[in-house]
Amino acid sequence: MDCKKAEALITQMNRSDLERGLDGPLAGHLDECVECRTSLELVKLLQDTLTEPRPKREPDWNDFTRQVEHRLIADAYYGNWRGRINLGGMMNRLFRPAFGMGLATAALILAFFVAGPSLYRSDSKIPTSGPASTSVNTVSLPATLISSPMEDRVSLHLDHLSREELSYVNRALLRRVAAQERLDGIRDDIPSLPGIAHPDEDVEEVDYRLTNLEPGELQRISHALEHMIPN
Amino acid sequence: MRDEDFQLIDDFLEGDQAAFETLVRKYQKEIYYFVLRIVGNEEEAKDIAQMAFVNVFRSLKRFKKESKFKTWLYKIALNLCRNHLKKSRVTPSDELDPNLAGDDDPADSLIEKEKRRVLQRAIEELPEKQRLTVILRTYRDLSYADVSSILGCSEGAAKANFHFALQKLKKKLGKLYGLQKS
Numbered sequence: 062m063d064c065k066k067a068e069a070l071i072t073q074m075n076r077s078d079l080e081r082g083l084d085g086p087l088a089g090h091l092d093e094c095v096e097c098r099t100s101l102e103l104v105k106l107l108q109d110t111l112t113e114p115r116p117k118r119e120p121d122w123n124d125f126t127r128q129v130e131h132r133l134i135a136d137a138y139y140g141n142w143r144g145r146i147n148l149g150g151m152m153n154r155l156f157r158p159a160f161g162m163g164l165a166t167a168a169l170i171l172a173f174f175v176a177g178p179s180l181y182r183s184d185s186k187i188p189t190s191g192p193a194s195t196s197v198n199t200v201s202l203p204a205t206l207i208s209s210p211m212e213d214r215v216s217l218h219l220d221h222l223s224r225e226e227l228s229y230v231n232r233a234l235l236r237r238v239a240a241q242e243r244l245d246g247i248r249d250d251i252p253s254l255p256g257i258a259h260p261d262e263d264v265e266e267v268d269y270r271l272t273n274l275e276p277g278e279l280q281r282i283s284h285a286l287e288h289m290i291p292n
Numbered sequence: 293m294r295d296e297d298f299q300l301i302d303d304f305l306e307g308d309q310a311a312f313e314t315l316v317r318k319y320q321k322e323i324y325y326f327v328l329r330i331v332g333n334e335e336e337a338k339d340i341a342q343m344a345f346v347n348v349f350r351s352l353k354r355f356k357k358e359s360k361f362k363t364w365l366y367k368i369a370l371n372l373c374r375n376h377l378k379k380s381r382v383t384p385s386d387e388l389d390p391n392l393a394g395d396d397d398p399a400d401s402l403i404e405k406e407k408r409r410v411l412q413r414a415i416e417e418l419p420e421k422q423r424l425t426v427i428l429r430t431y432r433d434l435s436y437a438d439v440s441s442i443l444g445c446s447e448g449a450a451k452a453n454f455h456f457a458l459q460k461l462k463k464k465l466g467k468l469y470g471l472q473k474s
Binding site (some may be wrong): 068069075099100104116120126128130136 | 313316317320321324329334338341342343345346349350408411412415427430433436462465466
């Protein structure tokens, strides 16, 4: 056996091959060749050294799984508009005094022209809170969901998700909210939600539940979401 | 026999939500340790490993099952590691956690610890593809086919990377380890 073949065999060996030991032509070659013996020793050394890292603190694996679920929920909510709007950057700019003053003045002028006429109508009200409006592809929740003082409500576009993903996220969301907020009525109903084989029904069911919540319960849900999203 | 991971993916796509959780639970530990080995920081490793699963979730519908699920998952995690290292402009060896070299065994002599530290650093100093090939091949014990699929190169290139990495390490560590003495 020549060195080329020997090294090819050495580099093909996995952990169990190395533990089993060598025999045959390779063993014979290694007895005579220092260079190939060195390669083998190095491969063994690498396997001994590159063992499982030992973190200072082993992660809690149940918590790890839960955090993945939280991220999926947050991703469903933030994902669609995060790419288009850099809220962090906007807020940073807003906190610059000159920019903030200018923007506030512009917003006031704009608000006067846009909302002004409707204020004179006796039957109109400025929407501030109350039950959420829903549709199949958009869920609207109170603005406490995100820390933006600019918007009274925030529409959560779910169009970019597939039906299966949407259904998964919705269920995970409801289950978590119900568990955290002790909304017993919802929690009891969740296992009986229609199966994912009927995603339309599933989504409608979730929407139905959101529309039928009391404003106070919606507030609690949005607080729970606010708590979950940073995770 | 049908691949267990493919079955779980099909189950998830057909509406079994628990199937995705099963996939996360099955691979979370392995992916976390792999990422930790690459980035060298526990919190960042946790963050990246979790994002890898989020990315998997987003792309699961597009997964064509032309490779194993595991190698696809590794590929996603590795890309996130690369982006992270690029963004933070930190080489893993800059913040190398001594625990990664496995040197907290009290039975080890100081010399052994120092040797491991030097070997670890020598690995970190290898060119990226060679370093990743060494890690995937020896630490994860993956086949060259899997390594090439994860790194997006041919099997021959993966073998060549491993060969050149060995040559470099032999040169660097030969004297310290007495590797070249007969």
